């Protein structure tokens with residue numbers, strides 16, 4: 001295990017604990033891995049890292065199988081209110097961007113990892129956009145985005161950004177950075193695709209060190225490490241963006257508040273998994289459906305999505321191209 005830090009290239013990385021997987025597909029990729037902290041910059045990252053080919057395959061076939069990304073709720077007829085979780089997140093993100101954007105109009109915006117397009121939709125409602133571009137790999141999402149009339153690039157950002165003629169005023173990238181094997185390279189490409197003083201808005205899960213040892217408890221908080229490559233605190237996210245040529249204008253915790261459950265309670269799920277394996281598959285799917293539905297039962301305006309500071313489940317950051 002001789003991997004260098006994904007932010008600062010330093011070695012060694014210090015092992016914190018085994019990587020927690022949840023599903024067989026994740027176990028096959030990350031089962032023998034550990035979480036490691038860089039002694040130099042503090043970034044927490046998985047070691048060893050899977051190859052790009054293995055990850056591409058995983059996102060193509062397995063990622064949405066277990067209801068990740070709310071794939072079971074997108075409904076074009078009710079869009080963007082089909083998923084009020086994404087709706088609130090989109091509008092709170094667009095609000096924050098509007099506060100940091102110089103007055104003007106005809107902004108060109110792109111969303112890297114656009115999903116079903118809730119953020120681009122909110123940007124269109126809050127800002128005067130001349131162009132909204134979605135970069136998204138999921139075939140299901142691409143169909144949905146195209147039906148919504150957006151310009152869609154159906155390939156990973158690292159494959160399309162360099163070839164695009166556009167120079168964007170704003171690029172958003174939410175819940176993507178922590179999945180990347182080479183975050184610096186993609187941030188560099190995004191920087192090159194921005195206009196002078198263009199803005200990047202990044203959101204990632206908020207995973208400060210204490211949440212790795214104890215476990216955060218929230219309906220929307222990840223209960224496993226799968227399939228993340230990096231695990232950010234406000235400091236390590238800010239540090240990475242600064243090293244990639246950005247000036248960080250805003251970085252704070254966002255979204256609903258975490259609670260912490262004790263290590264003892266966190267170690268309990270093992271017998272539950274055994275129990276789940278004994279249940280008929282259809283009944284298990286039914287139970288999962290109930291919990292997935294509970295997670296997206298959100299009001300049309302959920303105030304906690306618009307609040308910042310304290311121990312919240314995301315980090316939201318606005319950075320300007322230097």
Ligand SMILES: [Zn+2]
Nearest residue numbers: 005008038041
């Ligand atoms: Zn480092």
